[in-house]
Each structure stands twice: as structure tokens, then as C-alpha cells.
Amino acid sequence: MASTLPGVLRSAAAVHGARPAVVDGERTLSFQDLLDHVRATAAGYIALGVEPGDRVCIWAPNSADWMIAGLAASYAGATLVPINSRYTGHEAQEIAVRTHARIFVVANGFLGRDQVGELRAAGELPELGAIVTLPPLPGGVAVPAENVVDFGSLAELGVELLGDADARAEAVSADDVADILFTSGTTGRSKGAMSAHRQTIAVSAAWAEIGGVSAEDRYLVVNPFFHSFGYKIGIVVGLLTGATLYPVGIFDVDTTMELIERERITLLPGAPTIFTSLLEAPGRGSRDLSSLRLSITGAAVVPVVLIERMRAAAPEGLGIDHVYTAFGMTEAVVATMCREGDADVLVATTCGRAIPGAEVRIAAVGGNEPLPAGDEGEVLVRGEIVMLGYLDDPAATADAIDEDGWLHTGDIGKVDEAGNLQITDRLKDMYISGGFNVYPAEIEQVLARHEAVADVAVIGVPDDRMGEVGQAYVVRRAGSSVEAADLIAFARERLANYKAPRLVEFVDTLPRNASGKVLKIDLRDTKKTEQQ
Structure with a gap:
């Protein structure tokens, strides 16, 4: 088994050739097609200045183009940085800055939003070489964007650099960082978990073996590619086994x-x-x-x-x-x-x-x-x-x-x-909403910035559909008459939808211990008592 993602992709094309690798609506790409598109896109990245070890961010929903864009980052010797497609511009921009992103790939117009505009409004990206816009999903709206590169033009940009792309792919080492996936920390600041190519491949191979995945399988990938469950246990498993992927954007x-x-x-x-x-x-x-x-x-x-x-x-x-x-x-x-x-x-x-x-x-x-x-x-x-x-x-x-x-x-x-x-x-206060980890500290920091909030604590509470959702306990500032709907709307403007609390309860004070730490166990016990 190949020990790098470019190697895995090449092996898949050699073994499975004309078999379908991905079916995205009316579009079907064979494993050989996928390799050809990845090579051309990687050459386009190189034409835009990507060097080995540079970071390529992708802010988009599942699609065949996401697969191409992501695998091309590895093929060009770069590191892939997936970003949650529901993130706000501020959240996406922070990750781009922290990773020193060289290329930022975005599905502009997804959910009717102007992601490029949001990204630019959020702040500077001093090390960014180019923003690359993916085609909109069927039914999506392509928002006009200035000074960006269309994804479809990358192949033409790199037409003279295919050999360079292949050389980059050959030079990738099993110990090189393949990807950086961000996960929120209990302090509210996200942390980027780095994995080497050998690690990403090993865990995907183990999952595929236990599941008995084969080239006869047709794999509907509803797990987002920005998450390890969709990217590693989706895209990489497909390459390792020859299974056909059906990406679901929404x-x-x-x-x-x-x-x-x-x-x-x-x-x-x-x-x-x-x-x-x-x-x-x-x-x-x-x-x-x-x-x-x-x-x-x-x-x-x-x-x-x-x-x-x-x-x-x-x-x-x-x-x-x-x-x-x-x-x-x-x-x-x-x-x-x-x-x-x-x-x-x-x-x-x-x-x-x-x-x-x-x-x-x-x-x-x-x-x-x-x-x-x-x-x-x-x-x-x-x-x-x-x-x-x-x-x-x-x-x-x-x-x-x-x-x-x-x-x-x-x-x-x-x-x-x-x-x-x-x-x-x-041990942590983290809860899981709709399959995504949510860390209350991040929500608390956002709500604390509201002019009417004096104090706030967030816990996860049971929900029949989502598993858990956020409930915020809020102490109003003196003289404030802010309502729950106002705070929920405030949070939704600044956080991905699954992070925004669904419930808000106003209290006179939050329970704290002698050192001033909020006793969230007391809040949880109170909630349980209310539900009985």
C-alpha cells in the first residue's frame, strides 16, 4: 500500500482505471479522470506560487471539485486545511491567517452567501497568493467576485507545469504533514491537529478493512469533507478500496x-x-x-x-x-x-x-x-x-x-x-450537536461581547433530533431587556449554525465555586430536574 496520498491516488488509478471514482449529480469521474484532474489542478496551484509545505484552505461543501481541490493540494506537496462550510467569514479568515494559507479555495455563493466578500471583510490575509472559486452547486448562486481565480482555469494556468506537479507528488514523504484539521479547544480558541500522510492512510485503511469496504461498494458521503469522517473515512477510503463515492453537499x-x-x-x-x-x-x-x-x-x-x-x-x-x-x-x-x-x-x-x-x-x-x-x-x-x-x-x-x-x-x-x-x-464541557463537537467556551466568548450580557454559561442539553443543543444561561446587564431571540440571532451572525445556542434562560446569577469557576454541574442538574 502506498504511504502518501499522491501515491494512493496513483495506485487507485492504476488498479481501478475506468471504474467510477465519484458520482456528483450528472457528473461521473473515473479513477483515471480523477487523477488527471488532480494533476492539472496541482499544476495550477504551482503556477499560483504554491511551494512544498504551503497550506491550501478549502471552504466548501462536499462535491467532486472539493475532492479534486483537496487531493491536488497533496499532489503539489502542500498541506490541506479543510474549513467548515458553515463557518462565518471571521472564523474562516482566522484559520487562513493562522495557517499562513497560500491558496484559499471557496464555493462562493454556497447557501446564497458571498463567502469571498465575508472573507475579505473579516480582515487581511497578508500571505495569501490567490482565492480560487469553485463552481456553485446546482441551484446555488454564483456571487461575482473580483480579483479571484476560477477553479476551471487552473488547468490552463498549469498546462506547462504537469511535469513539475508529478515531481512534487514523487517527492512527498510519508512523514510530511498531509492535513491540518481544526477542532475547538476548551478555551474557545480552535486548535489545528496535524497528521502525516502515513497516519491519514493508516486510519482510513483500518476503518475500510473492518467495514469490509470494496470496489463493489457505492458510498454515499453525507459526512462533510471538512471533517475527518468525510475526508479520511470518505475520500481516502474510496481511493484505498475502489469504492464509488456519492458526495452530498447539503x-x-x-x-x-x-x-x-x-x-x-x-x-x-x-x-x-x-x-x-x-x-x-x-x-x-x-x-x-x-x-x-x-x-x-x-x-x-x-x-x-x-x-x-x-x-x-x-x-x-x-x-x-x-x-x-x-x-x-x-x-x-x-x-x-x-x-x-x-x-x-x-x-x-x-x-x-x-x-x-x-x-x-x-x-x-x-x-x-x-x-x-x-x-x-x-x-x-x-x-x-x-x-x-x-x-x-x-x-x-x-x-x-x-x-x-x-x-x-x-x-x-x-x-x-x-x-x-x-x-x-x-472531562471537558464539550457536547455533540448533530455529529459535530461544540465547545461552550467559544459560544460564551461570543455572547459575552453582547452589550446586554453581564455573565453567561453554556451547556449541552438533550435534543431528540440533534442529540444535544446549546442552552445559554445569561445574566442581563442592569437595565437591559434583551430577549432570548436577540441573543440567538447575535450568536448566529458570528458562529456556525450548529454552534449557536437554541435555548436561552435568564438568571440572576450563575453558580460558582470559591475560585470563581462556574459550576456547570449545578446547571445540568437544574436542567434535569426541570425535565422530570
Whole structure:
């Protein structure tokens, strides 16, 4: 198996050739087509000044062009930096500045927004060589943008540099940084998790092996490419196995069911909310979803009944042959997975066992000595899957990965005698909404800037559809009459939609301990009491 992403792409083209690599609406690209487009785009990047080790940001929804743009970054010897397609211009600009981005690829007009305008309004990008605009999605609106490069023109720009692109691809090392994926920290400042090519490939290969993914599979990728679940467990898995990818830019339950039925989709991994939406869809009874053979879910607490319904035959369920759960994080992608033959209860109540090349250990908080099976402690992970470290943040890296190589996940859990991991709590305040990690500190910093807010704390509360959503407890400034809707709108202007709180409760004071720290456990207990 090739040890770099350019090598994996070349191998896929050599082995699978004319087989379809990606089907995006009416557009189908074979593996050879994909390689040809990637080479041409990489040459275009080089023409725009990209050097080995430079960073290429992509701010766009799933599409065939995202795949080309992302793989071309690696082919040109650069590092890929995916950005959440729902981010505001301020959030995207911050990442571009921190990564010293040389190229910024954007789907201008996505969701009717002027992303290029937002990016420019957010601040300077002193090291940026060019903004490259992708074609809009079907039904999208292309917003005119000045002084940018059209994605379609990159091949012409680099027509004389294809040899240089191939030389760059050859020179990429397995230890070079392949990608930087940002994950919010508990302080509210995002952290960039860096992975080498060998790590990205190893974790993708392990996932594909456990799932039994092959060239016969048709893989509907609803997980966003900006997330490791869509990029590594989507794009890279497709290249490694020869599976055909069907990228979904915007999840719509009816469109998704139509695609599954028409294209006889076999693979559909995703967050629990995806399957809840499918199960509750009014039109499900008229759709044939029987082609689905494998789904892998996680990222939130999974009810046993959901697994049972996913596996149950229609009309009661989705009739999926194999349903697994898994545990991972941006810093380690996938650490544990269930396996074929695991019972519904095991799949729903645990995250399975360590994948090949990974170790999982339960230890006392702050230590790394193993606790006995059944004892609760912090979940530690070690192995090839663990990131290299955080971008430009050696202190945070040292806090996360100890001298023995154990990644301290911040999750509390336990393992049984067979090594199955069960997550029971979180050291961090992070909660999961619709499959995405949300860190309250980031939301609190935004709300604290509102002129009417004197004090604020945010927690995650249960939600039937999203798993969890944010609830903000707010102390108004004296004389203020601000309402919940005002604060929610304020947050939505400055944060991605899934981060903005859905609920706001006004209180006279927040519970704090002697050192002034907000006692969020008290807030959670109050919420539980209210719901009883």
C-alpha cells in the first residue's frame, strides 16, 4: 500500500482505471479522470506560487471539485486545511491567517452567501497568493467576485507545469504533514491537529478493512469533507478500496432516500441524527432502501432502539445488514470500532474495540497507568492514529500527548474484559450537536461581547433530533431587556449554525465555586430536574 496520498491516488488509478471514482449529480469521474484532474489542478496551484509545505484552505461543501481541490493540494506537496462550510467569514479568515494559507479555495455563493466578500471583510490575509472559486452547486448562486481565480482555469494556468506537479507528488514523504484539521479547544480558541500522510492512510485503511469496504461498494458521503469522517473515512477510503463515492453537499432526507434507491447505495456512515431523520421521514415507506449493507455511527450517545431500528427490516426499520458504532476524535480520527456479529446492545452501549495499530487504556485522570477492566477513568489512546501535534502550540500538544505517547482524550469511560470501550462522561464541557463537537467556551466568548450580557454559561442539553443543543444561561446587564431571540440571532451572525445556542434562560446569577469557576454541574442538574 502506498504511504502518501499522491501515491494512493496513483495506485487507485492504476488498479481501478475506468471504474467510477465519484458520482456528483450528472457528473461521473473515473479513477483515471480523477487523477488527471488532480494533476492539472496541482499544476495550477504551482503556477499560483504554491511551494512544498504551503497550506491550501478549502471552504466548501462536499462535491467532486472539493475532492479534486483537496487531493491536488497533496499532489503539489502542500498541506490541506479543510474549513467548515458553515463557518462565518471571521472564523474562516482566522484559520487562513493562522495557517499562513497560500491558496484559499471557496464555493462562493454556497447557501446564497458571498463567502469571498465575508472573507475579505473579516480582515487581511497578508500571505495569501490567490482565492480560487469553485463552481456553485446546482441551484446555488454564483456571487461575482473580483480579483479571484476560477477553479476551471487552473488547468490552463498549469498546462506547462504537469511535469513539475508529478515531481512534487514523487517527492512527498510519508512523514510530511498531509492535513491540518481544526477542532475547538476548551478555551474557545480552535486548535489545528496535524497528521502525516502515513497516519491519514493508516486510519482510513483500518476503518475500510473492518467495514469490509470494496470496489463493489457505492458510498454515499453525507459526512462533510471538512471533517475527518468525510475526508479520511470518505475520500481516502474510496481511493484505498475502489469504492464509488456519492458526495452530498447539503443533507436533505428525501433527496438522500431517492439517491439510495436509484443508485443502490451500499455504504452510509453518519451521525445518529442522519438515521433518525431517515427513520422518521414520511416518505420512507415508498422507498426501497434495501441495498444498504453497512452503516457506522457514533459521535453521540446512541440509543439501543436506534440500532435495532436501523437493522430491522422495512417497514419498521431501514434494513441495514451491518450497523457499527465507533469512537474517535479529530486528534485520532478512529480509535475503536464494533465488529461484524456484535449484538445490538453491545453496538449501542459501547464503541467497540481498538482498531489495528491503536491501543486504548483507561487511567486515572492525569496519569497513564492502566486501571482494571470495569473501572472508570480517563480514556487514553496511543498508536499510529494519534496526531503529530497541534499547529504552533507545543504547550497544548504536551498537555494532550504525554511522554509515553498516550493521547489524553478528556473523555471518561471504561472497558470490559473483551476491550469494548464505553464512554460515560466528559472531562471537558464539550457536547455533540448533530455529529459535530461544540465547545461552550467559544459560544460564551461570543455572547459575552453582547452589550446586554453581564455573565453567561453554556451547556449541552438533550435534543431528540440533534442529540444535544446549546442552552445559554445569561445574566442581563442592569437595565437591559434583551430577549432570548436577540441573543440567538447575535450568536448566529458570528458562529456556525450548529454552534449557536437554541435555548436561552435568564438568571440572576450563575453558580460558582470559591475560585470563581462556574459550576456547570449545578446547571445540568437544574436542567434535569426541570425535565422530570
